[in-house]
Amino acid sequence: MSSIYSQVIDIIASQAVLDVADVGPESTLEELGIDSLGIVEAIFAIEEMFDIDISFNANEPGESDVDFTSVGSIVEAVERLVTSKRG
Amino acid sequence: MRRVVITGQGTVNPLGKSVQETYDAMAKGQCAITQLQIRDVERLSVRVGAQVQDYQAERHFSRQELVRLDRFSQFALLSARQAAEQAGLEAGSFCKESAGVVIGTAGGGLNTWDSSYRAVYQERKNRVHPFVVPRLMNNAAASTISMQLQLQGPTFSVSTACSSSNHAIGQAFHMIRGGAAELMFAGGSESMICFGGIKAWESLRVMSSTGCRPFSADRDGMVQGEGAAVFLLEEYSHATARGAQPLCEILGFCMTSDAGDIVLPSREGAARTMRGALADAGIDAAEIDYVNAHGTATAANDRIECAAIHDVFDSCVEELRVSSTKSMHGHLIGGTGAVELLACTLALTQGVIAPTIGIKKQDPNCRLDVVPNKAVHSRVDFAMSNAFAFGGLNAVLVLGASR
Numbered sequence: 001m002s003s004i005y006s007q008v009i010d011i012i013a014s015q016a017v018l019d020v021a022d023v024g025p026e027s028t029l030e031e032l033g034i035d036s037l038g039i040v041e042a043i044f045a046i047e048e049m050f051d052i053d054i055s056f057n058a059n060e061p062g063e064s065d066v067d068f069t070s071v072g073s074i075v076e077a078v079e080r081l082v083t084s085k086r087g
Numbered sequence: 088m089r090r091v092v093i094t095g096q097g098t099v100n101p102l103g104k105s106v107q108e109t110y111d112a113m114a115k116g117q118c119a120i121t122q123l124q125i126r127d128v129e130r131l132s133v134r135v136g137a138q139v140q141d142y143q144a145e146r147h148f149s150r151q152e153l154v155r156l157d158r159f160s161q162f163a164l165l166s167a168r169q170a171a172e173q174a175g176l177e178a179g180s181f182c183k184e185s186a187g188v189v190i191g192t193a194g195g196g197l198n199t200w201d202s203s204y205r206a207v208y209q210e211r212k213n214r215v216h217p218f219v220v221p222r223l224m225n226n227a228a229a230s231t232i233s234m235q236l237q238l239q240g241p242t243f244s245v246s247t248a249c250s251s252s253n254h255a256i257g258q259a260f261h262m263i264r265g266g267a268a269e270l271m272f273a274g275g276s277e278s279m280i281c282f283g284g285i286k287a288w289e290s291l292r293v294m295s296s297t298g299c300r301p302f303s304a305d306r307d308g309m310v311q312g313e314g315a316a317v318f319l320l321e322e323y324s325h326a327t328a329r330g331a332q333p334l335c336e337i338l339g340f341c342m343t344s345d346a347g348d349i350v351l352p353s354r355e356g357a358a359r360t361m362r363g364a365l366a367d368a369g370i371d372a373a374e375i376d377y378v379n380a381h382g383t384a385t386a387a388n389d390r391i392e393c394a395a396i397h398d399v400f401d402s403c404v405e406e407l408r409v410s411s412t413k414s415m416h417g418h419l420i421g422g423t424g425a426v427e428l429l430a431c432t433l434a435l436t437q438g439v440i441a442p443t444i445g446i447k448k449q450d451p452n453c454r455l456d457v458v459p460n461k462a463v464h465s466r467v468d469f470a471m472s473n474a475f476a477f478g479g480l481n482a483v484l485v486l487g488a489s490r
Contacts, residue, residue: 014150041154041216
């Protein structure tokens with residue numbers, strides 16, 4: 001498992017007030033009980049952690065270049081953004 | 088006319104983190120003013136203040152709560168919880184649509200403004216926490232109390248500088264008396280002690296760098312404090328019907344505007360407001376036993392307030408006791424009237440009149456019994472609390488003992 005994966009899991013578990021063991025790649029944010037403000041807070045924590053910018057407008061969540069449906073899809077997007085930053 | 092009683096009170100302030108601790112400190116004449124412990128204090132010329140000491144937010148709030156709560160909201164929420172507990176108020180025991188909150192604050196989440204500006208301007212960061220706005224808004228404290236205690240009636244914040252608390256309590260009093268609510272949480276909260284907050288005040292050249300000595304010949308200005316107090320105001324029969332014990336009664340309130348100077352107080356305006364509060368309470372000046380003065384320890388306030396008190400109380404002034412508890416807890420700005428109302432409830436419920444401490448030689452222009460340095464034990468049936476804010480906004484409350 002990549003370190004990005006474990007760091008993202010840490011952030012999402014903390015946001016959901018769950019143990020990291022209860023959060024897996026298939027988990028959806030909805031299942032984890034993370035609402036729209038919770039997503040905004042998690043995005044802030046991820047941006048701070050990796051020094052990346054994630055485009056996200058809570059009014060148009062589907063328009064983001066990051067797919068927020070599952071933990072796995074978020075990790076994939078963060079890996080992509082971190083790689084392109086290293087460019 | 089519907090009567091309004093106080094059935095619960097709570098506080099977090101530099102003198103104590105409960106009403107009992109605050110009462111004890113006031114009775115002993117303790118001073119909570121110390122050297123400021125804040126970031127960049129070495130760049131300030133004013134380095135004294137009254138901070139809430141030994142405060143660990145994590146002991147009272149979860150991490151999720153803390154990201155949403157500025158320090159001023161934390162103080163207000165803890166105070167409201169104490170008030171609800173003392174009043175024995177439990178969810179389901181009252182109509183939540185008839186219950187509301189009014190909290191006075193001058194600066195709102197000023198620490199959040201300060202640290203966020205520091206992050207983007209000084210540290211050149213390009214993002215701040217997503218909850219900066221809900222943390223710093225002036226109504227954050229009132230809204231959080233309404234959410235936690237499930238109060239769905241009239242809820243808002245009042246911001247009138249140093250009289251914010253008295254205006255807030257006055258609004259809640261009017262709402263219950265007028266029938267718009269049965270119970271209201273009311274008070275004030277402030278936490279302006281941070282580099283930017285003190286720097287702004289420092290620049291006004293009204294701050295002391297030695298201590299707060301109202302009415303003393305050697306006074307040299309005000310000292311900032313922080314904290315909150317919140318009271319549960321309740322319609323009299325509503326309180327008695329649920330078996331709550333009234334601590335005291337709010338009898339009258341008056342608010343006026345000087346329409347004069349943006350910072351200087353007005354003798355006429357102060358006197359007019361005290362007279363208005365007495366008339367609203369339906370009592371004579373001679374019946375007041377204790378006045379908690381605005382008493383900021385600035386030359387302008389103290390002399391004008393004393394003159395105004397002489398104008399209103401005239402020959403009865405010899406019998407009157409007047410103290411400024413800011414000498415102990417500092418000036419809590421928007422929260423100050425609420426903490427000072429505790430000095431009034433202490434006098435009304437326990438016959439202890441809190442002193443004005445730090446008086447070496449009394450200013451001859453302030454000829455009043457200012458209860459110098461030591462508390463006085465005396466029966467108090469009626470008390471008045473003064474607040475005269477920047478902007479020329481005056482707000483005076485009159486309270487009576489429950490007998």
